[in-house]
Amino acid sequence: MAKKIMLLFIITTLVFTGAALAASPKMGGTLVFGRGGDSVGLDPAYETDGNSFLVCDNIYEALVFYADESTALEPGLAESWDISADGKTYTFHLRKGVQFHDGTPFNANAVVFSIGRMMKERNVKFLGKGWDIPDQERPPEYWVSMEMDDTVGSIEAVDEYTVVFNLKRVEAPFLANMGMDFADIISPTAFMKNPKEFLRNPVGTGPYKFVQWIKDDRIVLEKNKNYWDKQGGPYLDKVVFRSIPENSVRFLELKTGNIHICQFPNPADIDLARKDPNLKLPTQPGMNIGYLSFNHTKEPWKSNVNLRKAIAHAINRKAIVDNIYQGMGEVAKNPIPPTMWGYNTSIPGYTYDPELAKEYLAKAGFPEGKGLGEITLWSMPVPRPYNPEGQKIGVAMAADLKKIGITARIVSYDWGTYLKRQREQPEDMDLFQLGWTGDNGDPDNFLAVLFDGLASSSVRTQWHNEAYHTYMLKGKQTVDQAKRTKIYEDALQLIYDECPVIPVAHSTVIWPSQKKVMNFKLHPTGSVRMKNVWLDK
Amino acid sequence: MLAYILRRILILIPTLLGVSIIVFLMLHVTPGDPAELLLGERATDEALAEIREHLGLNKPLYVQYGMFLKRLMKGDLGETIWTRQKVWVEVKQRFPATIELAVCALCIACFFGIILGIISATRQYSLFDYISMLGALAGVSMPIFWLGLVFMLIFSLNLGWLPLSGRLSIDVDLEIITNFYILDAIITRNWIALKDALWHIIMPAVTLSTIPMAIVARMTRSAMLEVLRQDYIKTAKAKGLSQFKVVFKHALRNALIPVVTTIGLQFGVTLGGAILTETIFAWPGVGKWMYDAVMQRDYMVIQGGTLFIATLFVLINLCVDVLYAIINPRISVN
Numbered sequence: 001m002a003k004k005i006m007l008l009f010i011i012t013t014l015v016f017t018g019a020a021l022a023a024s025p026k027m028g029g030t031l032v033f034g035r036g037g038d039s040v041g042l043d044p045a046y047e048t049d050g051n052s053f054l055v056c057d058n059i060y061e062a063l064v065f066y067a068d069e070s071t072a073l074e075p076g077l078a079e080s081w082d083i084s085a086d087g088k089t090y091t092f093h094l095r096k097g098v099q100f101h102d103g104t105p106f107n108a109n110a111v112v113f114s115i116g117r118m119m120k121e122r123n124v125k126f127l128g129k130g131w132d133i134p135d136q137e138r139p140p141e142y143w144v145s146m147e148m149d150d151t152v153g154s155i156e157a158v159d160e161y162t163v164v165f166n167l168k169r170v171e172a173p174f175l176a177n178m179g180m181d182f183a184d185i186i187s188p189t190a191f192m193k194n195p196k197e198f199l200r201n202p203v204g205t206g207p208y209k210f211v212q213w214i215k216d217d218r219i220v221l222e223k224n225k226n227y228w229d230k231q232g233g234p235y236l237d238k239v240v241f242r243s244i245p246e247n248s249v250r251f252l253e254l255k256t257g258n259i260h261i262c263q264f265p266n267p268a269d270i271d272l273a274r275k276d277p278n279l280k281l282p283t284q285p286g287m288n289i290g291y292l293s294f295n296h297t298k299e300p301w302k303s304n305v306n307l308r309k310a311i312a313h314a315i316n317r318k319a320i321v322d323n324i325y326q327g328m329g330e331v332a333k334n335p336i337p338p339t340m341w342g343y344n345t346s347i348p349g350y351t352y353d354p355e356l357a358k359e360y361l362a363k364a365g366f367p368e369g370k371g372l373g374e375i376t377l378w379s380m381p382v383p384r385p386y387n388p389e390g391q392k393i394g395v396a397m398a399a400d401l402k403k404i405g406i407t408a409r410i411v412s413y414d415w416g417t418y419l420k421r422q423r424e425q426p427e428d429m430d431l432f433q434l435g436w437t438g439d440n441g442d443p444d445n446f447l448a449v450l451f452d453g454l455a456s457s458s459v460r461t462q463w464h465n466e467a468y469h470t471y472m473l474k475g476k477q478t479v480d481q482a483k484r485t486k487i488y489e490d491a492l493q494l495i496y497d498e499c500p501v502i503p504v505a506h507s508t509v510i511w512p513s514q515k516k517v518m519n520f521k522l523h524p525t526g527s528v529r530m531k532n533v534w535l536d537k
Numbered sequence: 538m539l540a541y542i543l544r545r546i547l548i549l550i551p552t553l554l555g556v557s558i559i560v561f562l563m564l565h566v567t568p569g570d571p572a573e574l575l576l577g578e579r580a581t582d583e584a585l586a587e588i589r590e591h592l593g594l595n596k597p598l599y600v601q602y603g604m605f606l607k608r609l610m611k612g613d614l615g616e617t618i619w620t621r622q623k624v625w626v627e628v629k630q631r632f633p634a635t636i637e638l639a640v641c642a643l644c645i646a647c648f649f650g651i652i653l654g655i656i657s658a659t660r661q662y663s664l665f666d667y668i669s670m671l672g673a674l675a676g677v678s679m680p681i682f683w684l685g686l687v688f689m690l691i692f693s694l695n696l697g698w699l700p701l702s703g704r705l706s707i708d709v710d711l712e713i714i715t716n717f718y719i720l721d722a723i724i725t726r727n728w729i730a731l732k733d734a735l736w737h738i739i740m741p742a743v744t745l746s747t748i749p750m751a752i753v754a755r756m757t758r759s760a761m762l763e764v765l766r767q768d769y770i771k772t773a774k775a776k777g778l779s780q781f782k783v784v785f786k787h788a789l790r791n792a793l794i795p796v797v798t799t800i801g802l803q804f805g806v807t808l809g810g811a812i813l814t815e816t817i818f819a820w821p822g823v824g825k826w827m828y829d830a831v832m833q834r835d836y837m838v839i840q841g842g843t844l845f846i847a848t849l850f851v852l853i854n855l856c857v858d859v860l861y862a863i864i865n866p867r868i869s870v871n
Binding site for chain 2: 037144145216456
């Protein structure tokens with residue numbers, strides 16, 4: 001008996017030690033990340049595409065970080081921050097002892113420089129001499145499209161490690177915006193050496209530093225040995241971002257072991273990956289929405305809520321998700337993703353019910369579609385993260401509408417024209433598909449940007465609703481998150497009742513990887529962080 | 538001869554001017570707006586207006602063209618809209634990759650195409666003739682895209698002989714001097730990199746060579762057949778010359794003229810085919826670059842890249858004309 005107990009003890013000890021050994025991160029190795037295209041540039045203030053940001057994510061850092069798998073805010077290069085009672089002054093207390101990759105110190109002046117260079121009117125104050133910020137080469141697109149010039153009044157370095165942002169207006173999402181890529185902190189010394197070439201010679205404080213860029217082929221980063229956070233990574237010696245444009249070839253490279261992670265595989269390859277013993281499938285619900293909306297600048301769509309509801313109940317969104325998203329998505333109930341705070345769980349979503357749709361159609365004054373004539377259904381010409389095949393979805397929707405007596409004609413243009421003409425809300429547009437990928441995890445970034453037509457003529461759905469506009473203003477101007485949650489839940493209820501938009505689906509992101517890639521997590525914003533990733537040899 | 542070459546080079550100027558006007562007009566007549574594509578779904582009126590102004594897109598067309606021409610006179614192809622880099626620098630980075638691939642593909646195409654053509658012509662209606670001409674027909678008809686994937690499945694995934702994609706393995710270091718990797722490896726005597734670069738180029742080059750190889754083979758066959766029926770060949774045979782001498786010394790030289798013209802033209806076809814080959818094999822060349830530029834409406838890249846390709850095309854045609862005179866002294870370049 002004693003022998004047996006001893007044996008059991010030894011086995012248990014071995015198992016636990018083995019498990020502990022397997023779980024402890026290993027240093028070294030080169031990780032190759034396979035992606036569909038090259039980065040455009042590596043100056044975070046001026047980039048707009050995901051392929052640029054996912055490299056920037058590892059070179060630079062912002063004042064605030066998003067948590068590992070959510071957009072909850074955590075201290076980043078700022079250890080803490082204070083918000084004044086009126087919500088218009090943000091004081092950031094910076095982390096000490098942080099160095100840029102070029103050896104220069106990270107401090108308040110670097111923050112003033114990095115953010116201040118994006119301002120149209122450079123209302124900035126350095127501590128001491130500071131720098132003479134050169135003129136912008138071109139407008140910083142994200143800063144402009146997030147309307148940051150209307151938010152930020154001035155930036156001031158109070159002491160070596162304290163920066164104060166004075167806002168022109170109360171803007172609750174401001175802190176979340178400071179976690180976005182465009183707000184990354186760069187080395188002013190490196191930038192001033194050659195401002196025009198900085199986007200090809202990036203210098204930040206991140207866990208990996210830039211080594212080499214062969215255009216359309218690879219970007220090589222190496223471990224930042226002086227990284228400030230001594231807990232966790234970086235573990236890898238090198239990270240290589242390889243551009244392999246063809247999805248199926250990228251997946252073959254993963255199968256042969258030449259790359260470790262495969263971005264955006266073909267949906268058909270996911271099953272193959274599932275069956276492969278050497279691969280695993282990191283998955284993350286995408287922070288996005290693909291939707292169908294109406295031309296709210298013209299009748300009958302503008303004021304006929306019954307007609308809008310008829311369309312909503314006529315479309316079989318589950319069939320679209322099952323067959324066209326091929327399971328890589330979920331039917332949307334609200335126009336914001338379920339992982340986001342403010343999501344209204346009490347909303348049931350529009351059911352697929354052709355009979356109910358017919359009833360609404362009759363109530364709308366168009367029994368069996370009579371009197372409506374042929375309508376146009378604008379369908380997207382390119383795949384986007386929230387909509388894999390716009391035109392197929394258009395065909396499916398048109399077939400559903402036909403069942404309740406509405407004839408819809410599919411209309412499509414090249415992507416640039418589609419975006420341009422859609423913004424003009426032309427007479428020949430009745431229904432249109434579009435979507436959105438969130439930037440900062442704040443509901444305002446979906447609900448105000450997409451549906452508050454009264455705020456700006458740039459809003460894609462020109463839905464004009466006073467009550468909704470008031471919700472959006474209140475949401476922006478309330479700093480307390482619990483109160484904001486209630487505001488957005490109410491706003492979502494209003495959207496459900498008024499039906500200005502039909503949320504179609506939230507897509508799911510699946511990027512297969514080698515089994516030996518450890519601790520790789522997909523982020524809802526689409527960012528790729530290699531800091532804590534390691535290779536099990 | 539020299540005067541002829543100079544005159545041909547001078548003709549380049551009006552040719553390129555014509556190309557630039559046509560490309561410029563086509564770009565601006567085709568719908569699509571780089572500013573919209575740059576900002577995508579998040580475009581606001583303000584941001585769009587700022588970018589259009591910055592890129593000069595809100596100016597009248599003739600002013601935009603005038604600006605482009607003015608820069609061109611100074612030898613400046615402008616700056617790309619997306620990557621904010623001098624177009625010339627981008628061309629320099631990518632062209633060597635394409636030229637390396639295209640030259641390898643053409644060498645394979647010429648070598649095997651001419652040999653197949655000669656054997657088929659000398660053994661007309663034999664089994665070899667039927668098989669090689671059927672192969673040539675298949676070569677012309679097979680989509681590059683499909684063929685590339687089939688090669689990958691066979692030679693990389695199943696047999697493991699060749700690398701799947703790219704120009705160089707991740708763990709192979711090479712000091713880049715000219716951007717022609719094979720050349721760079723030779724210059725720096727880096728034999729490991731040379732082997733790796735050659736291994737990487739085989740599959741894309743063979744894929745890209747199939748269409749020109751088939752065309753060259755068919756052209757060689759028909760040109761040889763015609764020459765072999767000539768009286769002087771009969772005379773040569775009657776003199777008792779060996780078959781080898783008759784074919785290679787008397788017949789081939791005369792048959793080569795249409796073949797050389799075809800090869801010259803095939804260079805253009807190869808550059809076109811490079812778009813697909815480069816996309817499948819993740820080959821960082823000019824084809825994929827131009828394709829992306831068209832999709833993104835990067836006017837500067839399309840204009841600059843097209844001018845560069847047009848210049849190359851004209852120069853290659855000039856080389857072909859000069860080659861005529863060398864192959865057949867009866868033809869005067871004048």
